[in-house]
Amino acid sequence: MTASRSAPGLTWLNSSAESDARTALHEVCAARSWIGTVLARRPYAGTAALLAASDDATGALDADGLAEAMAGHPPIGRPEPGDATSAREQRGMAGAPEELKAEMLELNLAYQEKFGHVFLICATGLTAGQMRDAARSRLANSPEAEREIVRTELMKINRIRLSGLAEREPERA
Template sequence: MTSSTKTPGLARFNALDEAAARTALHEACASTAWGDALLAGRPFTTADALYAASDAATAELTAADLAEAMAGHPPIGRPKPGDPTSSREQRGMAGASAELKAEMLELNLAYQDKFGHVFLICATGRTGEQMRDAVKDRIDNTPEREREIVRAELGKINRIRLARLVDVVEED
C-alpha cells in the first residue's frame, strides 16, 4: 500500500476541484478536520506523502473529531445497505453463522453502551471470529486506552481507503 512514485491516480486526485476532493475524502473518513488537513496538503507528490499526511491528521484528531469519524462507520456485522465499501471491509462477517452474528450484535451493543460509539476495527482481512475476539478483548479497556486503539484502527482504515481512492481514480 505504499508507493514512492507518483501515480496517474494520485495526479488525478490532486487535480480534483476542492468540492470533488472534499467529497472523495469524506467517503474515506467522515472527519471534517481530517479531510481539511489532507486538502491543505495537496498536491501530494507521492502516495507515501498522502499516507503520511493522513497519519499526521489522524494523530491530531480531537475526541470530537474521532466521534465524527466513527459516526461514518456502521457497526461490525451490519454494513450500510448499498455501501460497497463497508460490505467489502466487513466481508469476514458475511458468511458468519447466525449464532456469531447474534453474539456480535450483543457485543456491539455492550461496547457502544460502555464507550458511546461503534466498535471500530480495521476489519479488512479479518474473520468474524477475529472481530468478535477483538471486541471481547477491548471491551474492558479504559475509555482513554480505547480511544487510542480506535485512533490506530482509524488510521489503518484511512490508509486502505486512500489507496483505493487513488486506484479508483486511476481506473476512471
C-alpha cells in the first residue's frame, strides 16, 4: 500500500458524511461547483486521484465559480484574523518592511479596481518582494489573460490545501 492510499485524511474524506466532507472541502475552495465535483468522485484510490479531480473541477469553473472561489481568499498581506491557513500561506509577507506592505496594499486595491476581485496568487514559498512583483506585472494583463492565470494559481492553492487535508489526522469527536 502506498503512503497516499493510507493517508488518514483521505480515508476520512472517502468515508465521511457528505455534510462533513463538504465543510472540509469548503476550507480548500469556496466554489460550490468545485466542492460538488470533488464530492461526486469519491471514493479516491489515492491522493493523486483526489488532486486530478480537483484540477478537473478547477478547470471547469465558469466565471461565477471563479468569483465564488476567489471570495474565499483574503487579500495578500491581510489574512483574516484567526485564519491559520492564510497566515501560513502568506508568511512571506509577515516580516516584510512596512513600505513594501503599504505598496502591496496599494497594488491589491489597484488590482481589485481593474479586475473586480482579489489578487490571487499561490503565495506558499514566495517572498513579499516576489508577491509584489507578480502583482505589479499582472496589472498589465487583460481580464481574459488574468482569469486564466487566476485559474492556474487557484489550482496550485487547491492542490496544496487538498494534500494537507489528505495527510492530516482527522479530528476525533
